[in-house]
Amino acid sequence: METNLCIAGFGGQGVMTMGKFLADATCNATEKKVTFFPSYGAEQRGGTANCYVVISDEEIGAPLGDVMDDLVVMNAPSLAKFLPILKSGGTLFINSSIVSDDISRSDVKLVKAPVTEIALEMGNAKVLNVIMLGVYVGYTEVLEPEVVWETIKHKLSSKPKLLPLNKEAFEKGLVLGHSQK
Amino acid sequence: MARLFMKGTEAVAEAAVRAGCRFFAGYPITPQNEVPEYLSRRMPEVGGVFIQGESEVASISMVYGAASAGTRSMTSSSSPGIALKSEGISYCASALIPMVYSNFARGGPGVGSIQPAQQDYFQATKASGNGGFQMMVFAPSSVQEAVDLTYEAFDLADRDRNPVCILADGVIATMMESVEFPPMKSNVEIDAIKESKREWALVGHDFEKEKRAWIEPGHWQTKDMQKANEDAAAMYLEWEKDIRVEEYGLEDAEIVLTSYGISARVVKSAVSILRAEGIKAGYIRPITVNPFPYGAYDHINYDKCKAVLNVEMSIPAQFGVDVKVGVKDRCPIEHCLCSGGNIISRNAVLDAAKKIMKG
Amino acid sequence: MQKIYTRTKTIQQDKVSGFCPGCMHSTIIKLIGEVLEELDVVDRTACVLGIGCCGLQMDYMAYDNSTAPHGRACATATGVKRSNPESLVFTYQGDGDLASIGLAETMSAANRGENISVIFVNNGIYGMTGGQMAPTTLIGMKASTAPKGRIADEHGYPMHMCEILNQLTAPVYLERTSCNNPANTMKTKNAIKKAFRNQLDGKGFSMVEIVTSCPTNWGLDALASLEYIEEKMLPEFPLGVIRDR
Structure with a gap:
């Protein structure tokens, strides 16, 4: 069993962090093989950002697969760019707050999550990635939510003030993801 | 120890530290900037030296100097930067100076692209500088293997008194993967390694009692130069067992x-x-x-x-x-x-x- | 009979120098050796040689030495010194090495305030390669790559390394000396001693620039080249302490 995930969005939306949290949690809490591979460009700021996470029971071949089982899209340009590599029957997670385009494919499952709106309602636009991580974990059940939360907690240990907000964000996401199963 | 989830660059840097590397000089170039960044934090923790050189040529020359003085030393770069380092790599090979360097290769030729590539194969294996010398070149295909080979590279460099190249690429550099690290060499072990090089290293010698250290990246006499080439060629043949x-x-x-x-x-x-x-x-x-x-x-x-x-x-x-x-x-x-x-x-x-x- | 002078032990007794008649490298190498003996640091000295004629001493110097890639002596010495802070580490470089191909390494080591000593031998020309133009070649001075002599409009002006390094904050000691007469030679020895003492005291970067000759490539005999130093070189490269902190 191997899961190829691509997470894509604007720089600054925390897509790399989301991928790293998920991959790190997998490494910490399971015996599975996992790779995280960031696509990198020359720009320090702006542009699109995307990363690939592969979680597998077997040795991982390419850390960047040809087709994705799951695709997380945080902005409209990423939808156009990455939808073609989502496999038939794969799952598309979209930030429905800002991705309003029609989905041109009917052979994929769609999970909508208005993560930008939720984050703004919570008073901190930056937590949209943690909400989306919750949505992804809640929907796919790829890992136990507690395991992922432990990793987030560990990574944010230098900023304890942010923990309650992130916990709430992650849990909101979990509920939202789980409800769309 | 538990497995850690780490970037290839940082994992290679940590492996070097654990192998007893106590001198690193490098210069920024994508996609391996986390090697110098990591070591700028890590080296002071273990009593080692980190220097951001003014260029690749200066960095490799610093490594040449530090390794000549008996310290396990390393540099790192990516393709165009390795081309610049070829001068110093050749000097190390000629002067029998052990050191390790990693090439997190990117597209080329010229400034090329900053994304991963394997376009430095000939450079690494056939001609990493002038003079027809050779090095052992390791090609890891995972972060774990990059760690293990880097750790071992220092032993082989010392064994042969020759540079060893870790030929990786931008994927190994930037991807994160789980790793388990080999043990940290103790200060006692590191001192013993340095002491084992005392005879030839630039550590100071009392010429009235013992031979001076003479680091020679070349020879005035052609017969001496040919002899050095012959000795090197004989050593390369010995590597058959290391394949x-x-x-x-x-x-x-x-x-x-x-x-x-x-x-x-x-x-x-x-x-x-x-x-x-x-x-x-x-x-x-x-x-x-x-x-x-x-x-x-x-x-x-x-x-x-x-x-x-x-x-x-x-x-x-x-x-x-x-x-x-x-x-x-x-x-x-x-x-x-x-x-x-x-x-x-x-x-x-x-x-x-x-x-x-x-x- | 009282022995009042003997050859420095830092030069191997059975070896012969490869320097041309009238060349001042021999003098400077002797001065360095005397200073090392007087400071009692010979057994913890490492010399990093530049490329060119300065390397001709490697066969007969008796203490630890290495040859850096062309121009990189200050970088190589940095590596040696940082590895072994207890060592006395100095570079010995010519003008092409230090001021042309090695300008970045020289400036950067000086700017870092590396605790090393630099012996810079400036004779205004490339020696070993056959008299090519150097960054310190005088205006009008002929070179094998400047057959009409150095022309300012085309080649720029001679570089004054002590003054250039004096723009940096970190260096502690910069002095220009010569070996064109006994008095200046003694001043050179004192300057070398001061540069080495600075390092032993942990003070930081010192450079002694020594204005010398190249009779062979200048096309002059030994005595005429001494006059050339006095009349041509020293007006361009005035002697003295540029910085002493």
């Missing part, structure tokens, strides 16, 4: 895929898919690309093998030239290549293999 290669399924393979470094892990997963689909595929993955395991290609069952498929991230093929030497015209060699920063696609490999099997 490392991974082979799979060669006895019955109708098609043998061959590849190294990052491409090889893609090939390995492609081979398991081909096998699952009933195609008898095998692979050869050199781990040392110098010395090159030409002999591994003798293990192919040429009565059954229709072709060898060379897979690498370089156009034109470079690794494929060594493969050709190994195969010795016993079967056709086909190529599946990409270049310029593009990462080899498993589907492309599968398509190429299937096309051969149909043809």
Whole structure:
């Protein structure tokens, strides 16, 4: 069993962090093989950002697969760019707050999550990635939510003030993801 | 110890520290900037030295100096930066100075692209500088392997008094993967290593009682220079015993895929898919690309093998030239290549293999 | 009979120098050796040689030495010194090495305030390669790559390394001396001693620029080249302490 995930969005939306949290949690809490591979460009700021996470029971071949089982899209340009590599029957997670385009494919499952709106309602636009991580974990059940939360907690240990907000964000996401199963 | 989830660059840097490397000089270049960044934090913690040199040429010259003084030393760069370091690498080879450097290769030639590539194969294995010297060149295909080979590279560099190259690429550099680290060498061990080099190292000698240290990156007398070349050539032959290669399924393979470094892990997963689909595929993955395991290609069952498929991230093929030497015209060699920063696609490999099997 | 002078032990007794008649490298190497003995640091000295004629001493110097890639002596010395802070580490470089191909390494080591000593031998020309133009070649001075002499409009002006390094904050000691007469030679020895003492005291970067001759490539005999130093070189490269902190 191997899961190829691509997470894509604007720089600054925390897509790399989301991928790293998920991959790190997998490494910490399971015996599975996992790779995280960031696509990198020359720009320090702006542009699109995307990363690939592969979680597998077997040795991982390419850390960047040809087709994705799951695709997380945080902005409209990423939808156009990455939808073609989502496999038939794969799952598309979209930030429905800002991705309003029609989905041109009917052979994929769609999970909508208005993560930008939720984050703004919570008073901190930056937590949209943690909400989306919750949505992804809640929907796919790829890992136990507690395991992922432990990793987030560990990574944010230098900023304890942010923990309650992130916990709430992650849990909101979990509920939202789980409800769309 | 528990496995850690780390970037290739940082993992290589930590492996060097654990191997007793206590001097690093480097210069920024993408995609390996986390090596100097990590070591700028880490070296002071272990009493080592980190210097951001004013250039690649200066950095390798600093490493040449530090290693000449008996300290396990390292530098790191990416393709165009390695080209600049070739001066100092050649000096180290000539002057019998052990050191380790890593090349997290990117697209080329020229400034090329900052994305991953395997276009420095000839540079690493055939001519890393002037003068026809050779080095052991390790080609890791995972972060764990990069760690293990870096750790060991320091021992081999010291054993041979010769540079050792870790030939990685931008994927190994930037990807994160779980790793387990070898043990941290103690200060006692590190001091003992340095002491073992005392005779030849620039540590100061009382010339009335013992021979001075004389670091010679060349010789005035042609007979001395030729003697040095002959000694080096004899050492290169000894490396036959150090060859490392991974082979799979060669006895019955109708098609043998061959590849190294990052491409090889893609090939390995492609081979398991081909096998699952009933195609008898095998692979050869050199781990040392110098010395090159030409002999591994003798293990192919040429009565059954229709072709060898060379897979690498370089156009034109470079690794494929060594493969050709190994195969010795016993079967056709086909190529599946990409270049310029593009990462080899498993589907492309599968398509190429299937096309051969149909043809 | 009282022995009042003997050859420095830092030069191997059975070896012969490869320097041309009238060349001042021999003098400077002797001065360095005397200073090392007087400071009693010979057994913890490491010399990093530049490329060119300065390397001709490697056969007969008796203490630890290495040859850096062309121009990189200050970088190589940085590595040696940082590895072994207890060592006395100095570079010995010519003008092409230090001021042309090695300008970045020289400036950067000085700017870092590396605790090393630099002996810079400036004779205004490339020696070993056959008299090519150097960054310190005088205006009008002929060179094998400047057959009409150095022309300011085309080649720029001679570089004054002490003054250039004096723009940096970190260096502690910069002095220009010569070996064109006994008095200046003694001043050179004192300057070398001061540069080495600075390092032993942990003070930081010192450079002694020594204005010398190249009779062979200048096309002059030994005595005429001494006059050339006095009349041509020293007006361009005035002697003295540029910085002493």
